[in-house]
Amino acid sequence: MALALKTGRLADVPVNKIRSNPDNPRLTFRQGELEELQESIRQYGIQVPIAVFRRGSEYVLIDGERRWRCASKLNLKTVPALIQKEPAPLQNLLLMFNIHALREQWDLLTIAIKLPKIIGLLEKELGKTPTEIELSAKTGLSRGVIRRCRMLTDLPKKYQDMLLEELKKPKSKQLLSEDFFIEMEKALKTVMRAMPDVIASKDKAREVLLRKYKSGVIDNIVDFRKIAKIARAGKVDADLEQAQTAIERLVTDPTYSIKEAWEDTVSEAYAERDVVSRIEHLLEKLGEVEGGEIDEDVREKLEELVERANVILGVLK
Amino acid sequence: MSYSILGQNLHETADYSKVYFSQHYGATHFKREEALDKDLSLKPTWQATMAAGYRLCVEVRESPFSNSLFQFVTQCATRGMPVRLWVAVPHGLAAPTFNSELRQAREAGVGVVQFNEDGTAHEFHRPVPLSVFALKKTDLKVVPPTRREEIKTAESTFLDGTPDQGCQSICQALESITRSFGEFTHSEGWWRQASVGSKGINFQTTPWARVLEEMEKRIDVGKVKSRSPSFSKQAVVKVRGHTDWRNAVSHKPKTLKELQQRDARLRTMFESTRDILIEWYTICKSLKLI
Numbered sequence: 001m002a003l004a005l006k007t008g009r010l011a012d013v014p015v016n017k018i019r020s021n022p023d024n025p026r027l028t029f030r031q032g033e034l035e036e037l038q039e040s041i042r043q044y045g046i047q048v049p050i051a052v053f054r055r056g057s058e059y060v061l062i063d064g065e066r067r068w069r070c071a072s073k074l075n076l077k078t079v080p081a082l083i084q085k086e087p088a089p090l091q092n093l094l095l096m097f098n099i100h101a102l103r104e105q106w107d108l109l110t111i112a113i114k115l116p117k118i119i120g121l122l123e124k125e126l127g128k129t130p131t132e133i134e135l136s137a138k139t140g141l142s143r144g145v146i147r148r149c150r151m152l153t154d155l156p157k158k159y160q161d162m163l164l165e166e167l168k169k170p171k172s173k174q175l176l177s178e179d180f181f182i183e184m185e186k187a188l189k190t191v192m193r194a195m196p197d198v199i200a201s202k203d204k205a206r207e208v209l210l211r212k213y214k215s216g217v218i219d220n221i222v223d224f225r226k227i228a229k230i231a232r233a234g235k236v237d238a239d240l241e242q243a244q245t246a247i248e249r250l251v252t253d254p255t256y257s258i259k260e261a262w263e264d265t266v267s268e269a270y271a272e273r274d275v276v277s278r279i280e281h282l283l284e285k286l287g288e289v290e291g292g293e294i295d296e297d298v299r300e301k302l303e304e305l306v307e308r309a310n311v312i313l314g315v316l317k
Numbered sequence: 318m319s320y321s322i323l324g325q326n327l328h329e330t331a332d333y334s335k336v337y338f339s340q341h342y343g344a345t346h347f348k349r350e351e352a353l354d355k356d357l358s359l360k361p362t363w364q365a366t367m368a369a370g371y372r373l374c375v376e377v378r379e380s381p382f383s384n385s386l387f388q389f390v391t392q393c394a395t396r397g398m399p400v401r402l403w404v405a406v407p408h409g410l411a412a413p414t415f416n417s418e419l420r421q422a423r424e425a426g427v428g429v430v431q432f433n434e435d436g437t438a439h440e441f442h443r444p445v446p447l448s449v450f451a452l453k454k455t456d457l458k459v460v461p462p463t464r465r466e467e468i469k470t471a472e473s474t475f476l477d478g479t480p481d482q483g484c485q486s487i488c489q490a491l492e493s494i495t496r497s498f499g500e501f502t503h504s505e506g507w508w509r510q511a512s513v514g515s516k517g518i519n520f521q522t523t524p525w526a527r528v529l530e531e532m533e534k535r536i537d538v539g540k541v542k543s544r545s546p547s548f549s550k551q552a553v554v555k556v557r558g559h560t561d562w563r564n565a566v567s568h569k570p571k572t573l574k575e576l577q578q579r580d581a582r583l584r585t586m587f588e589s590t591r592d593i594l595i596e597w598y599t600i601c602k603s604l605k606l607i
Contacts, residue, residue, distance in 0.1 A: 020321070031324030032379050042358070042385050069322045074385065075352045075360050168325040170379070173409065 112149035190228035448580035545603035
């Protein structure tokens with residue numbers, strides 16, 4: 001299917017004849033951003049035409065909902081618009097994704113919510129479920145973004161609604177973000193795979209973690225990655241039973257922080273692994289160099305480091 | 318409630334504002350996101366009718382003022398639109414410019430109300446009807462200190478949305494000062510004899526128009542000028558043009574257009590009466606009447 005529409009006709013279209021596109025994945029328009037654009041349009045007018053298609057006596061937006069809203073607010077009579085041919089439903093959705101998702105910083109959730117519809121329409125067209133690569137090619141979204149979207153669409157509806165409410169606030173006032181849920185979901189997924197018996201109810205675990213985040217017990221969403229590392233304690237030869245108990249506490253005890261769980265379980269083991277891995281990496285690099293090629297200064301430095309390491313090991317003994 | 322222009326983060330504030338202005342100001346016939354006039358450059362979030370005949374406009378925003386609003390205010394004021402414009406802001410979105418915008422809004426005659434999360438409201442200040450907002454403000458430096466309160470009260474009554482009462486106050490002040498002037502100059506013997514058969518004057522009860530008519534005919538300008546150099550017969554003539562003020566302020570406008578016309582008329586009346594009153598302050602000050 002060719003995505004591009006035939007180049008349309010440019011015309012001044014009456015603002016009151018334009019309707020928003022029900023398939024626009026963008027669901028939230030924050031007032032602060034609209035007001036900034038409004039001021040710009042008030043001073044300089046609309047410099048870039050919006051894109052619409054004609055339906056009966058009205059026009060439906062393809063591109064430019066914010067410009068259209070501002071024009072309407074400023075009581076402008078017409079806006080410059082590129083009038084396109086009405087696209088098919090799938091083409092309409094894909095156009096929106098390609099126009100908007102690539103150009104503007106959309107809220108991920110709003111894209112995620114529309115994704116199942118696109119998948120459904122593509123299934124009809126292709127006769128099979130589209131692969132991630134096909135979906136990426138059609139929508140213009142990277143595979144990473146698609147995977148993140150799927151995590152959001154897999155969330156129970158109450159969390160999607162909670163997030164949608166949060167997204168209506170100005171960025172500076174938002175407490176919860178898509179990243180919070182994505183990081184939490186990734187962590188819970190890892191825990192459930194590595195320690196299937198630890199979390200009895202995923203929903204209860206979410207509730208507890210959400211409460212902790214709101215109360216500040218968890219103060220950084222990146223800390224969720226530490227939960228995943230605790231769940232994989234076996235990989236660094238840490239005490240599995242201790243790790244299991246810590247995760248159980250994490251998803252039940254409202255005051256127990258991820259940092260505490262980390263310190264109580266795998267902190268040292270990961271630190272050790274990190275040291276060993278760095279030394280191995282260094283030795284590997286050194287191994288690539290012929291003995292005679294090592295510069296005198298470097299040799300001296302290395303010998304000094306070996307001495308220092310011996311002292312440390314001596315103390316440790 | 319669904320809004321086609323307003324950003325989602327302010328829908329709740331917009332809903333609260335409708336309830337608030339309906340309950341606290343008796344506003345009715347609300348219209349959402351519609352133009353007040355085809356030539357005005359802003360569609361307020363709400364517009365409604367108020368009991369006093371003024372049009373209520375509520376603009377829901379994140380902060381109290383903007384250049385778009387200033388343009389709208391200027392357009393309404395120059396057209397004498399009988400509009401009271403409020404800005405409704407949500408609680409907790411205080412921009413660094415909040416206080417300066419609040420001041421700008423007050424200076425432009427725009428009221429500001431802030432809604433808390435539970436729908437309760439805090440009014441920072443109330444709006445001035447934009448039809449009277451173009452009133453030329455009094456330069457208080459030229460008003461004697463003892464009379465500043467009188468003028469300021471009349472002016473705030475005018476701007477507060479009751480221009481008829483503001484005009485009434487300023488006209489009463491002019492009437493009172495000219496009657497006192499008449500009584501004093503008459504008692505000083507600076508009036509010529511009345512023509513035979515004419516009725517006497519009681520400076521407190523005789524109709525003001527007649528007092529002024531007699532004053533113009535009989536006052537000895539030279540004698541008054543010797544004590545109050547700024548006096549002239551023209552000062553009396555000017556006041557005579559204002560004696561039917563009761564008539565001018567008593568007609569209640571029935572339509573928005575009539576209200577607009579009346580406010581424009583009252584604005585001119587207030588300004589000219591006040592300017593004459595200030596001239597009379599100077600005249601009477603020399604005579605130690607104020």
